[in-house]
Amino acid sequence: MAKSLMIVDDSATMRKIIMRTIRMSGLEFDRTEEAGNGVEALEKLNAAPVDIMLCDINMPEMSGTEVVRKVRELSSCSETKIIMVSTESSQDVMDSVMADGANGFIAKPFTPEKFQEKLSPYMN
Ligand SMILES: [Mg+2]
Numbered sequence: 001m002a003k004s005l006m007i008v009d010d011s012a013t014m015r016k017i018i019m020r021t022i023r024m025s026g027l028e029f030d031r032t033e034e035a036g037n038g039v040e041a042l043e044k045l046n047a048a049p050v051d052i053m054l055c056d057i058n059m060p061e062m063s064g065t066e067v068v069r070k071v072r073e074l075s076s077c078s079e080t081k082i083i084m085v086s087t088e089s090s091q092d093v094m095d096s097v098m099a100d101g102a103n104g105f106i107a108k109p110f111t112p113e114k115f116q117e118k119l120s121p122y123m124n
Contacts, residue, residue: 038061
């Protein structure tokens with residue numbers, strides 16, 4: 001089934017690297033969106049929900065953990081799977097963002113295999 005993806009990261013370079021790594025992983029999406037901050041992400045999600053969101057944690061203005069909380073308030077995004085992609089990988093941070101409604105975690109630096117492993121369960 002066709003899937004949609006949104007990459008939320010304040011670094012345009014990192015968004016490009018993630019997109020390229022996804023392509024290398026063999027995962028295919030029919031629609032991909034990017035957002036450079038939480039406000040932009042929420043605006044785009046309000047216009048059109050996505051199936052899978054990859055979300056940075058350390059971002060100015062609105063942190064990824066706050067983005068997760070706000071996305072979980074959107075009834076249109078109740079089925080959206082949220083995978084955090086971050087250098088911030090302490091157990092405390094992971095536990096708290098998972099409790100807020102994230103579905104998984106990929107540590108930076110990452111590999112195509114890691115995206116394959118973490119995202120394929122949501123591709124059917
Ligand atoms: Mg960042």
